[in-house]
Structure formats: C-alpha cells, structure tokens
Amino acid sequence: MAFSERIARLKSSLIREILAAAQRPEVMSFAGGLPAEPMLPKVEWDEMPAALSQYGMSEGEPALREAIAAEARRLGVPCDASQVLVTCGSQQALDLASKLFIDPGTEILLEAPTYLAALQSFQLFGADCLTVPQEADGPDLAVLRERLQQHKPAFAYLIPTFQNPSAVRYSEAKRDAVAALLDEFQVTLIEDEPYRELVFDQADATPIVSRLKRASWIYTGTLSKTLLPGLRVGFLIATPDLFPYLLRLKQAADLHTNRIGQWQALQWLGTDKYRAHLAELRDFYRLRRDAMQVALEEHFSDLATWQVPQGGLFFWLTLKHKQDTRQLLAAAMAEQVAFMPGEPFFVDPEANPGYLRLNFSHVPPEKLSEGLRRLAAVIRRAQGVC
Amino acid sequence: MAFSERIARLKSSLIREILAAAQRPEVMSFAGGLPAEPMLPKVEWDEMPAALSQYGMSEGEPALREAIAAEARRLGVPCDASQVLVTCGSQQALDLASKLFIDPGTEILLEAPTYLAALQSFQLFGADCLTVPQEADGPDLAVLRERLQQHKPAFAYLIPTFQNPSAVRYSEAKRDAVAALLDEFQVTLIEDEPYRELVFDQADATPIVSRLKRASWIYTGTLSKTLLPGLRVGFLIATPDLFPYLLRLKQAADLHTNRIGQWQALQWLGTDKYRAHLAELRDFYRLRRDAMQVALEEHFSDLATWQVPQGGLFFWLTLKHKQDTRQLLAAAMAEQVAFMPGEPFFVDPEANPGYLRLNFSHVPPEKLSEGLRRLAAVIRRAQGVC
Numbered sequence: 020m021a022f023s024e025r026i027a028r029l030k031s032s033l034i035r036e037i038l039a040a041a042q043r044p045e046v047m048s049f050a051g052g053l054p055a056e057p058m059l060p061k062v063e064w065d066e067m068p069a070a071l072s073q074y075g076m077s078e079g080e081p082a083l084r085e086a087i088a089a090e091a092r093r094l095g096v097p098c099d100a101s102q103v104l105v106t107c108g109s110q111q112a113l114d115l116a117s118k119l120f121i122d123p124g125t126e127i128l129l130e131a132p133t134y135l136a137a138l139q140s141f142q143l144f145g146a147d148c149l150t151v152p153q154e155a156d157g158p159d160l161a162v163l164r165e166r167l168q169q170h171k172p173a174f175a176y177l178i179p180t181f182q183n184p185s186a187v188r189y190s191e192a193k194r195d196a197v198a199a200l201l202d203e204f205q206v207t208l209i210e211d212e213p214y215r216e217l218v219f220d221q222a223d224a225t226p227i228v229s230r231l232k233r234a235s236w237i238y239t240g241t242l243s244k245t246l247l248p249g250l251r252v253g254f255l256i257a258t259p260d261l262f263p264y265l266l267r268l269k270q271a272a273d274l275h276t277n278r279i280g281q282w283q284a285l286q287w288l289g290t291d292k293y294r295a296h297l298a299e300l301r302d303f304y305r306l307r308r309d310a311m312q313v314a315l316e317e318h319f320s321d322l323a324t325w326q327v328p329q330g331g332l333f334f335w336l337t338l339k340h341k342q343d344t345r346q347l348l349a350a351a352m353a354e355q356v357a358f359m360p361g362e363p364f365f366v367d368p369e370a371n372p373g374y375l376r377l378n379f380s381h382v383p384p385e386k387l388s389e390g391l392r393r394l395a396a397v398i399r400r401a402q403g404v405c
Numbered sequence: 406m407a408f409s410e411r412i413a414r415l416k417s418s419l420i421r422e423i424l425a426a427a428q429r430p431e432v433m434s435f436a437g438g439l440p441a442e443p444m445l446p447k448v449e450w451d452e453m454p455a456a457l458s459q460y461g462m463s464e465g466e467p468a469l470r471e472a473i474a475a476e477a478r479r480l481g482v483p484c485d486a487s488q489v490l491v492t493c494g495s496q497q498a499l500d501l502a503s504k505l506f507i508d509p510g511t512e513i514l515l516e517a518p519t520y521l522a523a524l525q526s527f528q529l530f531g532a533d534c535l536t537v538p539q540e541a542d543g544p545d546l547a548v549l550r551e552r553l554q555q556h557k558p559a560f561a562y563l564i565p566t567f568q569n570p571s572a573v574r575y576s577e578a579k580r581d582a583v584a585a586l587l588d589e590f591q592v593t594l595i596e597d598e599p600y601r602e603l604v605f606d607q608a609d610a611t612p613i614v615s616r617l618k619r620a621s622w623i624y625t626g627t628l629s630k631t632l633l634p635g636l637r638v639g640f641l642i643a644t645p646d647l648f649p650y651l652l653r654l655k656q657a658a659d660l661h662t663n664r665i666g667q668w669q670a671l672q673w674l675g676t677d678k679y680r681a682h683l684a685e686l687r688d689f690y691r692l693r694r695d696a697m698q699v700a701l702e703e704h705f706s707d708l709a710t711w712q713v714p715q716g717g718l719f720f721w722l723t724l725k726h727k728q729d730t731r732q733l734l735a736a737a738m739a740e741q742v743a744f745m746p747g748e749p750f751f752v753d754p755e756a757n758p759g760y761l762r763l764n765f766s767h768v769p770p771e772k773l774s775e776g777l778r779r780l781a782a783v784i785r786r787a788q789g790v791c
Contacts, residue, residue, distance in 0.1 A: 021506075023507055023508045023559075029654070035463075035653075053459060054459070064451075064453070065451075067450070069445065072633040072636075073633075073634055074439055107637075107663070108660055110658070111658065114658045114659065118409065120407075121409055122411070139657055143654075171407075207406070247459075248460040249459055249664035251659065251661070251662065251663040260406060261406075271496075271500065271522070271526050271529055272496070273492075273493040273496050274494055274496045274522075277493070277636055277638075277663045278636075279663075279665055280666075283665075
C-alpha cells in the first residue's frame, strides 16, 4: 500500500494507549486533561430551534461569532465577528493552521516543552520545529531573538497562559517582549488559550495578540475546558489577511461545525449563568490544585521540583534524577496509576528525559495521596532507592 | 506572507458565493444539495445522558459504530464495528483520505464529472487527477482499464449510486466490472454513498466494496441527507489495513466527532421510526423529482437533454448548444434564480462546457415552473435565440 509521505510521520499511539488504559475505572489517572465530571453543567435543549437542523455556514453561527468576538474584545483582543471562525474544538484550529502554513521542511517556532497534540499536527504536515526553552515566567528571550535572527519561521505557536504541559503563565514583561520581537521580525503568532478561564488568582494576563502592532495572528480558544468537551465547539480569531484562507480550509475539512453544539455554547457565552459557572469551576479546581500540592509535598519533595500552577489543569514535575519517564509507565499502570511522561512534549524527546505531567482535576482528593504515593514508589524503585 | 504551497491550489470561492447568494429568501435556488426543510424530522433531546458531555473516543460512540456496521452489513458490506470511524460529515472522510494518500503529484482516479468538494479536497493536497468518462450506466470500462494499465493511482474515488452531479446509478454489470478491475490492478476504492437511501424505484445496487476480493477500500456515508445535516454526523468504514491510520488522522484533525449529534443519530439509525421517515422522504422527493421533470419538459426540451434521476437530489442537464454555463450565472441571479454550473465538477473545466446541475429538492413545486422558465430564458438570451 502506497501512503502519502506524511504517514511516515504519524506518531505512534502511545498517548492513545495511555488514555485508553486510564479509562478503566480502577485506574487513578493523572494522565489526561479531562474536566472533572461533577463540574460539567447540566444543559437544556428544549428551546433549540428546529431550523438549526439544516446545513449551516462554514464560518459558524452569526450570533455565536458575535458573542465570541465580544468576549475576546473584553480580554483586549481587537477584533470583530467577521474574524471569528467556529471550529470543531481548538484542535481543528491547529489542523487548519498546519494546512495554511506548513509544507515539508517549513520552519516553525515552538516552546520547549509544548502541547503534544499541536506538535503532532505540525510534524504530520512536515514542519521543521525550532524551539525556545520555557522558563518560569515565559520563553528565554535571548534564545527567542537568536532564533528569529537566524531563521524565518512561518509562525510561532505559543500557549502563554497556563501552558500545557509546563503550567507557566508568561509575565507581563515577557508578553510585551515577545510581542515586540514578533513585530520586529514580522512573524505570525498562533496564540493558543484553552486554559485562560481556569485561573486561581487575580493576576491579569492580556493576550499577546492584543500587544502586536504589525505581525499577523491567530488566537484560538475552546468551550471544552469550561463548558462541555463533548460539544466539540472551539474557535479561532484571525487577522483579515489570514481569515479567508482559514475559512476555505474549514469548508474543505468538514463544511461547518455542528450547529447544536454551537447553539448550546451561545446559551452560555457572555451570560451571568456562565460567569457563575466559571466562578464555581475555579473554586472547585483550586481546591483540587491545593490538595495535589499537599500530596506532592508529602510524596515527591525528595524526588522532584515544581511550580505551583496558578491556573490550568496540570502540575509539571522535574525529576531530580533524570530518567526516561516513558519507562516508568508499565510499572505505574501495574499499580493502577496513569500519568503522562514528559518526553513526548519535546521536539527531541531523547534529549529531554525526566519530566512528568500530572493532571489534578480528575482524581478525587480522597484518592490523591494514595495515587501519588504509589507513583513515587514506582519512581524510587526505578532509581534503586526503594 | 509565506503560505504553504497547497494554498496556491485552494479554489476560488465561486461556489461559496453562489450558495451564499442563493440563501436570500427571494432567490429560487436550484444550486445547493440541501434537504427540504419541511422534511427535517423533529428530534427530541430529553433523554440524552449527561455523560455525553465529556470528551469521547476518536473512533466514535461504540453503540453508534455497531449500528452503522449493522446497516452496512444489511447492504452487503462485509464489516464489523471495529472498522467504523464516525466523522464530522462525510466531507471529513475525504479530508482524512486525502491526508492518508495524497502527496503533490500523487495520481488518483475520478469519474468525469465528479463531486466538486471532493475534487477540491484532493486537489488541495496536490493530487494529479486521472479521469474516466461517466456514461448513462456508469464509467466507460475501456477507458478505466486503459487508465489502470498505464497508471498506478493511489485510489479510485467513485460515487456509484445517484452520482453527484450526474445522477447516474451504475448498473449491476458495471459494478461487477469495476470491482474486478480494481481487484485485478489492486487499486484502493473510495466509494462515497451520500444518496443511497434517497431512491425512487425498487432497483437493487449492492455497493462495489462488497464485490471486491483483494483491493482495499473505504466506504463513506452520512446522516446529512436523510436525518439532519446540522448534526454533522457521517462515517467511513475501512479495511483493516487502512483503518488505524485514518483513526490517528481523525484524532489529529479534531479529536472526535461531537457526541450529541452521535447520540441523536443513534436514536434513529436502524429503527422503525427511521425506516418510516425514509419512506416519507422518498415519497416527498419523488413528487418533487416528478414536478421538476414536468417543468423541464415544458421549458428545456429544446435546450438540453437529461436522464430522469432514479434517486438523489439532482438533474444533470447537457445543453444542446455548448457554452460556458458559469457565464450564465450573473444573468440568472439577476432573475433571482440560482443554479450550479457544470464546469467546476470537471478536472478540466474549460474542456467541459455546457452542463448544469439542478437540485429538485429545495424549490417548492408551485414555484418550480416559474424558476425554470426564467432560467431557460436566460440561456436563450445568451444563445441569441430570445
């Protein structure tokens, strides 16, 4: 069978296997990024108009595009509804951006580490991935400047607010500096913000796209982390030079996003009901974050270091004794504990051993300590210090 | 702005413009392939389980996959649920197949004419499109053999049952012959069947994939033409050598299809309620087909020839005096009539002037004659015979 050349770059299903195994009810899973089921709001469908059954527009429902643009303007993103494309989750925004920009060998710029499903999409299309190390407050600016001086990446893909996996939130100073650099070198920014609303403190963090003066940009978000993932409703907002191409690529990909999910999203976005739900969600996740921090201090303080995340869904652990964490998976699963090895979040996994991503939203607090105790024991055994 | 090389192949938005213009309420549209709104069934959402709100499986909902496989087996397609991938409409199946098979320059085999959105997807990925002329009962077999002898296409994409746009249904003999040829040359078949259930006579037409003995295949279908397009629920069924790749490509494209639409589809597929709905749908569309035939005989018998379609949603007219039908569009729109020019359904539009695709499901019968009278007048004026 002769497949396309890109199929040789389709990544193995390690992650799929972890997530599938983690769904067994007896497994305590720190692996996925799933919202906590008790916090999925009950939604009503009674009022949905029958007219939504027909084919819709590739752009998305006009009223939902207006609502998304209004929310984005509230964050400081200068845009109107004509720049909004409703997508099948924000994953689809990555697929469309890959199609727009990437040929085999096209240089792009990523954080190290970065979101692994984005990395997989970009690599599938053949991107040559340049990276900038992530520091506690955002990317290493000296390296970023060097990369931009020496290369001409088609875009920079950044997750500045509660980055997946590192949980880093860029500082105000780094947001400004990154915007200035992208403007200086006129490199398009793709700013991915699935976790913005899951914030546990009062700090502000205006999107980087709103600080750009010359560079083109795509800003992406989703309702999956705050409303219902099963709706598959995300969005992108793009500068007018990019939008028409993204729209036609969307049409070629699947005609349009399902209209029932779009209608449900519109019942929430921008409403008091949604704001109240977000407040509850933050309180709930903050408690789980705090419980995880307590349990980590109990079981991991000799094994790893980490920052306490101020938002998002993950802790990112750096092992004190580096080892390939993929090799811990089988032993952890034998103990009914799932986690996400850090290596697949790097363009060069072999050169970056010794990180773990631990989700804190899924495992109930009463099971947390036992799960982390078992995971720590697996690591100690692997390091010969049991 | 440096886009990917494929963006140079993104087709102009002519079709989008026609469909957008055709949505104005004063326009009589023969352009789209939209189901008639009065025939969209009223659906209930009361019983939907809250658990469907969470992320789902990339493959699709297990119960829906079982139901799709059962329906396909009923048609004669040998398959089980493990071969079923639920997609965001059948358009997405084309995107996934393009990714699986097509590099720039990859040869593929199509009917002439063929479905234009498929053509656009394949060309976007850079396919080199070989064609086989469509005859009244299916493809020209001598040309098909010649193409297979001289080339090694990555796949043949065929729409054997009420082809869009030509409305052709392959005869039993041609179905067998096409299967034998694809087996002989071991060329993968992509069989696209959106219109299978919209049939107006009792004739049988077992899918070609069920006649294959050696060749790999992908069979695609959708709920959009028979239930609700707005759900965006379609599917593909693939041989086991292809399925794992398509699944990973689906995961990279958008993680999974929306679960609420999948749940609704499952409430219908394989039920008596659905069979009764399909029977009503066939009666309704048969009446519209008949009304269109009467109106065409009245206004077009001197201008064009056509076959009476035994299923699907379209008449395909061949003008007696060839002319580029794209140049009739502006005049027709000025008369508040929209239609689909035939040229974009061909790999080489310039070499194939003089066809029109007319949808018969959308315009109510009482307006039909007036709409076709106006369209015929536009053609006569353009031919200088007014």
